[in-house]
Amino acid sequence: MAQYGGYQRTGYGAQGGEDGGGFIGGSQQGSQGGGGGSKGYSDDSLRPVTIKQLVDCEEAYPGADLSIDGIPITQVTVVGQVRAVNPQATNITYRLDDGTAIMDVKKWVDAEKADDTNPQFGLDTYVRVWGRLKSFNGKKHIGAHFMRAIDDFNEVSYHMLEATYVHLYFTKGVPGQQQQQGGAGGGDGMFVDGGHGGGGNNAMQAGGAVNGPARLAQCSRNAQTMFNFLNNSPGGNEGIHLNLIASQTGLSVRDVISAADELLGQGIVYTTMDDETWAILDY
Amino acid sequence: MEATSTPRITCAYLNSYVGKNVMVVGKVMQLRGDEAVIDADGNITAHLNRDSHLAAGSGVQLIGKVNPDLSVKVLSSMDLGTGVDFNLANTVVEIAHQHKSIFTYDQ
Numbered sequence: 001m002a003q004y005g006g007y008q009r010t011g012y013g014a015q016g017g018e019d020g021g022g023f024i025g026g027s028q029q030g031s032q033g034g035g036g037g038s039k040g041y042s043d044d045s046l047r048p049v050t051i052k053q054l055v056d057c058e059e060a061y062p063g064a065d066l067s068i069d070g071i072p073i074t075q076v077t078v079v080g081q082v083r084a085v086n087p088q089a090t091n092i093t094y095r096l097d098d099g100t101a102i103m104d105v106k107k108w109v110d111a112e113k114a115d116d117t118n119p120q121f122g123l124d125t126y127v128r129v130w131g132r133l134k135s136f137n138g139k140k141h142i143g144a145h146f147m148r149a150i151d152d153f154n155e156v157s158y159h160m161l162e163a164t165y166v167h168l169y170f171t172k173g174v175p176g177q178q179q180q181q182g183g184a185g186g187g188d189g190m191f192v193d194g195g196h197g198g199g200g201n202n203a204m205q206a207g208g209a210v211n212g213p214a215r216l217a218q219c220s221r222n223a224q225t226m227f228n229f230l231n232n233s234p235g236g237n238e239g240i241h242l243n244l245i246a247s248q249t250g251l252s253v254r255d256v257i258s259a260a261d262e263l264l265g266q267g268i269v270y271t272t273m274d275d276e277t278w279a280i281l282d283y
Numbered sequence: 284m285e286a287t288s289t290p291r292i293t294c295a296y297l298n299s300y301v302g303k304n305v306m307v308v309g310k311v312m313q314l315r316g317d318e319a320v321i322d323a324d325g326n327i328t329a330h331l332n333r334d335s336h337l338a339a340g341s342g343v344q345l346i347g348k349v350n351p352d353l354s355v356k357v358l359s360s361m362d363l364g365t366g367v368d369f370n371l372a373n374t375v376v377e378i379a380h381q382h383k384s385i386f387t388y389d390q
Binding site for chain 2: 053055097103124152154157160161164168225
């Protein structure tokens with residue numbers, strides 16, 4: 001798409017307008033948004049993801065880039081088990097399950113290569129897929145560039161951890177960097193965001209970013225988890241009860257209580273209805 | 284596409300998943316007919332199905348339903364051989380529970 005757009009712009013460049021003015025082609029390109037024409041390979045990345053992340057990600061408006069954690073995705077890699085194989089004339093559709101969700105993977109067939117037309121992977125085999133997430137008629141699938149079987153099960157574990165690492169990298173920033181920047185920048189949440197890939201606004205929309213006070217950086221991880229949960233939950237002034245925080249964050253009740261003590265001590269949260277309900281202190 | 288997940292769990296999480304489908308990676312400790320004991324950060328009793336071909340001492344991935352007595356009724360099993368890093372698999376379970384937003388749907 002990007003290459004096509006770029007070509008058009010060159011062709012009609014004499015017309016002067018930024019987006020090609022009245023030409024149908026030009027205006028279509030304009031509506032693609034996000035500066036589709038100027039996007040090059042330099043923006044491409046290969047991101048490890050879970051299938052649930054792909055299922056959950058939505059385009060902001062039709063035709064917009066699909067993004068996860070506020071970062072547009074280009075190439076992705078997933079690992080999962082083949083649950084169904086459906087050979088068709090032009091492609092082989094594999095139904096891939098990685099335990100987090102299920103999604104179809106289409107591997108297009110090269111008719112010239114005889115062995116391409118036969119399914120390569122049997123049921124229940126673990127495979128790694130490299131490809132792009134495609135959205136067609138509101139239904140998403142992965143268009144696979146390449147697939148291979150996984151011999152060593154540890155690669156599955158490794159992939160899940162890597163996907164988590166990248167998710168945390170985009171939502172919480174580079175490990176270790178947060179504290180330094182928090183100290184230097186006087187606690188400006190945006191400043192922390194700016195540090196990784198310029199995803200500032202996007203990261204905020206993703207709702208995972210730590211935009212807390214600078215003092216939060218000195219708190220334990222449990223306290224930061226609790227703050228993030230409070231920050232991302234609706235309900236505002238009423239606060240959120242201990243039990244709900246514990247069940248939603250996966251922390252134990254004791255951990256939540258000590259995290260709350262820590263946050264109270266820093267003046268980041270306050271108790272509302274009772275001693276076990278907290279809300280973020282905004283000022 | 285399909286918003287159903289099979290959460291990865293270890294022995295310690297059985298309690299929270301009674302009646303649900305889960306995925307367990309562990310080491311086969313004992314085989315007794317159609318029953319097996321799997322070590323996944325603690326021993327889990329698994330009721331095998333006809334298609335299960337397990338080997339004692341090797342790694343296995345079970346997908347099954349957690350019974351009220353905290354045993355697992357196996358729906359599908361896969362032998363993983365002997366090269367499985369069980370600490371790594373258990374770590375994945377912990378991480379998956381810390382970051383549910385990218386791993387599991389609430390069921």
